[in-house]
Amino acid sequence: MPLQPTELSYIINELAEDREHYFNAVAPPIVQTSNFVFKKVADLRKAFEDEMGGYLYSRGLNPTVDILRKKLAALDGAEDCLVFNNGAAAIFAAVLANVKSGDHIISVRNPYTWAQRTFDVILSRFGITTTYVDGRDIKNFEAARQPNTTFIYLESPNSWTFELQPIKQVAALAKQHNIITLIDNSYCTPLYQRPIEMGIDLAMQTATKYIGGHSDTLGGVLSGSHQQMKKIFDREYLNVGSGIQPFNAWLLIRGLRTxxxxxxxxxxxxxxxxxxxxxxxxxxxxxxxxxxxxxxxxxxxxxxxxxxxxxxxxxxxxxxxxxxxxxxxxxxxxxxxxxxxxxxxxxxxxxxxxxxxxxxxxxxxxxxxxxxxxxxxxxxxxxxxxxxxxx
Missing domain, CATH: 3.90.1150.10 (Aspartate Aminotransferase, domain 1)
Known part of the structure; x- marks a missing residue:
């Protein structure tokens, strides 16, 4: 079901905006800081133990980025969300977090260039294989599945000829065999297509496009369960350092308004x-x-x-x-x-x-x-x- 107008208005204009914490300003501030101060050793220790539980270092969480994260997760109907410097980084982190050496991936044929390079150039070095299928028919996914298939990558529609995949059927097949699913939803945005509601585990979109809307910043969105986001945050997100910067997050918040x-x-x-x-x-x-x-x-x-x-x-x-x-x-x-x-x-x-x-x-x-x-x-x-x- 599409987001209702009242719900959409609330997410865009009010959700996560605790204005009393920043002088009742209508627009949120750009918290342009690299690190955060602690008065008690115990609090600093707690931040070390769980960097996703509070603010320690802006490579991880940042207040401006958090406002954006909460809005984008709500738009997707997801529990949580991470925002990356670009869409390619979001895809890379989502895939890398959910495969291991010897695994098999099913991908739609002719995927986004940087998704295909992840599969063919990087993951192939670690014994991870990929089968490309015509995603229009669920039978092609069934035929491509192997005992070691752990991940399915979708783009529906893709960005040239707009082939679709039967999203609900693919999600049901994947859940039956404990396979993680990721969809690139950049074409529709969560306003026009709701993959999480259809059973997909991870929904990605390139915020560079409609979310930003002004061709002046890059961004990549990855939404899913809190468990998935925590796993990715603690490893790929922090280790690679691909999180979005506060100013770019602020530009995306501005883009969301319209x-x-x-x-x-x-x-x-x-x-x-x-x-x-x-x-x-x-x-x-x-x-x-x-x-x-x-x-x-x-x-x-x-x-x-x-x-x-x-x-x-x-x-x-x-x-x-x-x-x-x-x-x-x-x-x-x-x-x-x-x-x-x-x-x-x-x-x-x-x-x-x-x-x-x-x-x-x-x-x-x-x-x-x-x-x-x-x-x-x-x-x-x-x-x-x-x-x-x-x-």
Whole structure:
């Protein structure tokens, strides 16, 4: 169930904000300190014994970060949450905390680049193997499971072609065999998809995107049970030193204030952009999970209450030259990676392919990913139109 408006308003504006502790200021302070003072040896000893139980050193807990942690855990419907410097760090810590030498991982195919490098480059050095599956069918997870499978990694939807996994079915399979599950929920955010409620153990999102919303800070969110967060905090979080800094946490708190309004505006603009693209004679295909033409539309409607602003499309004359000309003809869409900020973006798949390796018959080489930001819809449609009309 989506968060109710009153609950969402409370989380964003009030939860964890003990304003009487900081001069009744409306905005929380940035507690920019490296360490914290103790008057009694016993209190310092207690902090040494359990660094997650209080403030000792800002590599671990920090008051500004704690406000953010509590809000993000509540948004996910989770017991607890840790916030990292970026999404890749959150994925790395979650996986590393839950596997050991000789284990086996099941991952969706073509996962986020840094997730795949964790599996293939780092964990493989310790005898941990990974099987990549087409995650659209639960049978593929069942077939890939081995006696030593301890971890399943999901991205639903992914960030290019938006394939979904049947989240409840995967969670049920994993629990039956004591397998830990992690999902990258960056595409939907917890406002539009609730993985913890569907039985997933660990929900991750890249706060760099919609949570921050202004393309001015990085962050990674990992939510789950308090037991899981404590295990990760005591080992991977503290040892690697990948926790977010107070100023960046403060920027993410600021971004949270407008999250529902931004997502609603982006969603409305996306509908208008999709309508234009589908009507233009040069557009061959539009991929969007909540469009009725999407192959998994029924599952998307079941699992997701919204889809925000990421679209993939192809143009009919999908050569590298025509794709390049289209992207470079845009005046207001910026060519860049990521998404979720105030600015609209374009990203051609061929930018990551050497010209000699480009295959015009390979549909994946033709993909153009578009993100709609906070600009006026007609402003964006006009830009797309003038670029598409340049034959």
């Amino acid at each position: 999250l529902p309004a931004r997502l609603q505006r982006i969603t409305n603009t996306t509908r208008e952009v999709i309508q234009f693209l589908k009507s233009h004679p040069r557009i061959d295909q539009v991929i969007f999970p909540l469009d009725e033409s999407f192959s998994q539309y029924a599952l998307a409607k079941e699992q997701m209450s919204g889809a925000c602003g990421l679209i993939t499309f192809t143009i009919k004359d999908g050569t590298m030259e025509s794709i390049t000309k289209f992207c470079e003809s845009l005046k207001h869409f910026m060519m860049a990676v990521s998404w979720g900020g105030h600015e609209s973006l374009i990203l051609p798949k061929c930018a990551g392919i050497q010209p000699a390796d480009f295959d015009a018959n390979n549909i994946q080489h033709q993909y153009i990913r578009l993100y709609t930001g906070l600009e006026e819809p007609q402003y964006l449609v006009n830009d797309l139109q003038q670029a598409l009309n340049r034959e």
